[in-house]
Amino acid sequence: MPINxxxxxxxxxxxxxxxxxxxxxxxxxxxxNTSMTGYQxxxxxxxxxxxxxxxxxxxxxxxxxxxxxxxxxxxHIRGLVIGELCEVPSNWRSSQSLGDYLTAHGIPGIEGxxxxxxxxxxxxxxxxxxxxxxxxxxxxxxxxxKASPPMEGMDxxxxxxxxxxxxxxxxxxxxxxxxxxxxxxGPYTDLPPVRHRIVAYDFGIKFNILRRLRQAGFEVEVMNxxxxxxxxxxxxxxxxxxxxxxxxxxxxxxxxxxLRQLIGKKPIFGICLGxxxxxxxxxxxxxxxxxxxxxxxxxxxxxxxxxxxxxxxxHGFAVDPASLPPEIEVTHINLNDGTVEGMRHRDLPVFSVxxxxxxxxxxxxxxxxxEEFAALIETTKNL
Numbered sequence: 517m518p519i520n521x522x523x524x525x526x527x528x529x530x531x532x533x534x535x536x537x538x539x540x541x542x543x544x545x546x547x548x549n550t551s552m553t554g555y556q557x558x559x560x561x562x563x564x565x566x567x568x569x570x571x572x573x574x575x576x577x578x579x580x581x582x583x584x585x586x587x588x589x590x591x592h593i594r595g596l597v598i599g600e601l602c603e604v605p606s607n608w609r610s611s612q613s614l615g616d617y618l619t620a621h622g623i624p625g626i627e628g629x630x631x632x633x634x635x636x637x638x639x640x641x642x643x644x645x646x647x648x649x650x651x652x653x654x655x656x657x658x659x660x661x662k663a664s665p666p667m668e669g670m671d672x673x674x675x676x677x678x679x680x681x682x683x684x685x686x687x688x689x690x691x692x693x694x695x696x697x698x699x700x701x702g703p704y705t706d707l708p709p710v711r712h713r714i715v716a717y718d719f720g721i722k723f724n725i726l727r728r729l730r731q732a733g734f735e736v737e738v739m740n741x742x743x744x745x746x747x748x749x750x751x752x753x754x755x756x757x758x759x760x761x762x763x764x765x766x767x768x769x770x771x772x773x774x775l776r777q778l779i780g781k782k783p784i785f786g787i788c789l790g791x792x793x794x795x796x797x798x799x800x801x802x803x804x805x806x807x808x809x810x811x812x813x814x815x816x817x818x819x820x821x822x823x824x825x826x827x828x829x830x831h832g833f834a835v836d837p838a839s840l841p842p843e844i845e846v847t848h849i850n851l852n853d854g855t856v857e858g859m860r861h862r863d864l865p866v867f868s869v870x871x872x873x874x875x876x877x878x879x880x881x882x883x884x885x886x887e888e889f890a891a892l893i894e895t896t897k898n899l
Contacts, residue, residue: 518535541650547638548571569596576601580606643807677740713737719741765793800839809871812877873886
C-alpha cells in the first residue's frame with residue numbers, strides 16, 4: 517500500500533508524493549543535482565551532509581545499488597527527492613534496490629513530485645530549508661522546515677572526517693574493457709609504482725579521490741580534519757592534499773589556522789571545500805551561492821590557456837575574488853556565473869580548484885590535475 521509523503525519548503529511551498537525508503541520525518545537544506553547518472557555516488561558523498569537532494573533526471577534507481585560504487589562508508593544525505601522510482605533495478609552489479617538501501621539506513625525519500633517545478637522554484641528563490649515527512653501535515657512540515665538550522669555557520673566536517681589516520685590501501689585499479697587495439701587486457705589496469713608520499717586531510721573525502729591519487733602514483737595517508745600542521749609536517753610528506761567536504765567553510769576557523777602554517781612548507785593541492793579553505797587561509801572570504809553548483813555539466817574556463825572543461829561539481833559556497841590578496845591568482849572561472857573555480861599562489865607551490873577532477877559521477881575533463889600535482893611536487897623536490 518503506497519504511503520503518502522510531503523516535501524515542505526520553509527517559504528511555504530509544498531509538494532505531495534509517495535514515500536519510499538524510511539518512513540519518518542527529516543529536515544535539511546534542499547538542493548538539486550543535474551547529473552543524469554551517479555545517484556549512488558551522490559547519496560554517499562560526504563559533501564551532502566545535512567542536505568536533502570533532489571535529482572532532476574526523471575527516473576532514479578534503474579541500476580540499483582552496489583558496494584563498489586559507494587564514495588564513503590555510509591550515505592550522508594538527509595533525504596532524497598525524485599520524479600519516479602525504479603523499484604526493480606536491472607544491473608548485474610546491483611546488490612539491492614535504491615529503496616531498500618535507503619530503508620536500511622533510515623533515510624526517507626519522496627517520489628512522484630514535479631522535480632522540474634521544484635528546481636525552477638529553487639533557482640528563482642534560492643536554496644532553503646526543507647522537510648520530508650510521512651508523519652506531519654502540511655503546516656507541521658513547514659514549521660519543521662523553518663525550525664531546522666541553516667547551512668550558514670554549520671560545521672559538518674567534524675561529523676564526516678575519519679576518527680583515526682589510515683593509509684589508503686583499497687582497490688584502486690581502473691576497470692577497463694579488454695581492447696586488443698589499445699593493449700588493454702582487462703578487467704583492470706595495473707597501478708603505477710609509488711612516486712610520492714602525501715598526506716590527505718579528510719574533510720569529507722570521496723573514495724574516488726583516493727583511487728585517482730593512487731592511480732597517479734601517490735601513496736596516501738589520510739588524516740583527521742583536526743590534525744595540526746605540526747602533526748602533518750612530522751610525517752614529512754612530499755605534498756599535502758585538501759579534500760572536499762560539507763558545510764560552511766567560513767565556520768572552520770580551526771582549519772584555516774593550521775593551513776596558514778602549512779602554506780609554503782610543502783606543495784598543496786585542494787579541491788572543492790579545500791579550495792574554499794585555502795581562500796580563508798590566504799586571508800580571503802567565501803559567500804553562499806543562491807542555489808549552488810551540483811551536477812556533471814558545469815563549464816569552466818582555464819584563464820591561463822583558454823581551455824574549457826565540462827566539470828563535475830558539488831558546492832553551495834564560492835570564493836570572493838575581491839577578497840583575495842595580490843599574490844593569489846584566479847586561474848579558472850565558471851562560464852555560467854563567473855564565479856571562482858580555481859586559484860594558485862604566484863610564488864609558492866599551492867593551487868586548488870572548486871570542482872571535482874575525480875568526477876564519480878561526471879566527465880573526466882579535469883583529471884589531469886592529479887598529474888599537475890605530481891609535477892609540482894617533482895619541481896619542488898628539484899629546487
